[in-house]
Amino acid sequence: MQISDYLDDIARSTGFLSRLPMPARHFEGHDGSLVRASGMFPVAGLLIALCPGLVLVVLSAFDANAALTSVLALGVLIGVTGALHEDGLADSADAFGARGGREHMLEIMKDSRIGSYGVLALVMSFALRAIALTIIVSVIGGWSAFLVLLAIAAASRAAMVWHWNALPPARQGGVAASVGSPDQNARTLALLAGGLLFLAFAALTAGLIPALLSLAVLAAAASMWTSIVRTKLEGHTGDTIGATQQISETACLTALALLL
Structure with missing residues (x-):
């Protein structure tokens, strides 16, 4: 592959995973396939995390409240992705929380309405990420938290590819x-x-041991989620792929905050 191929894959991955505008030339003559381009999901994650990461840096430089800084950064992150992964988490929670067989769960995932399980999953995910990020900002500072956000954005999107390929x-x-x-x-x-x-x-930023342990937690969370999906649905959907990112990110942020 040439460098231009990698650039095309990065643009296509970023365009698929976010609302960031990508140059049209990267999509000319492309059939929409992500078979190869998905390999660049981690790099796309870095681009997606840049804006929320800069919010952490700028507000921390002005000694802003760490909790408010973290919530605002997560709000920007959700805006950049268009809540794509959050939607997958909510739909998956509603489907798996409801009673019924495989076909019933798939029908629930197609429903645009959100139920109690989906709301609770979103609240828990956002709360855990906000609290964990607040701790990280307070302990290691804005610039280091920025790098941590980049790291987790890359790894959690690699977990998406693994889940997608495994089922x-x-x-x-x-x-x-x-x-x-x-x-x-x-x-x-x-x-x-x-x-x-x-x-x-x-x-x-956080040290080798905390980094290795939190990466192990991320991998374990993605693996457990994939096993649950395999048992209940016998395959992946767009929602379960998005939920993989959210579960991985939440687990990793929480673990790293506990280890600092």
Whole structure:
């Protein structure tokens, strides 16, 4: 592959995962497939985390309240992604929380309405991330928290690719099925890039041992979630892929905050 191919994949991945505008030339003649481009999800995660990370840096420089700084940064993060992953988490929670078989759960995932389980999942996810990020900002400062946010954004999106590759599509008409599943090369590239980026940034700011332990927690959370999805749905959906990112990010942030 040439450098231009990697740039195309980064732009396509970022465009798929966020509302950030990408140059049109990267999409000319492209069929919408993410089979190869998904390998660049961790790099797309870095781009997505830049704006919320800068909020942490700027507000911390002015000695703003750490809790308010963290909530605002997460708000910007949600705005950048268009709440794409949060939507997946809520739909997955509603589906798995309801009684019924596989087909019933898939129907619930297609419903745009949100139920009690989805609301509770979103509240818990946001609360844990906000509290954890507040602790991280308070302990290691804004610049270091910025790097931690970049690290987790990369690793949690690598977890998405792993989940996507590990399971077949639960239904053939969904968004995830329409863009194709990551191939083995894309999965390997995503895991290597996500792991190395995480360790490079997190170890630099929080220390090697906390970085390794929190990465292990992220991997365990993604693996457990994938096992649950395999048992209940026998395959992935766009919602379960998005939920993988949220679960991984929340677990990793929480673990790192506890270890600091």
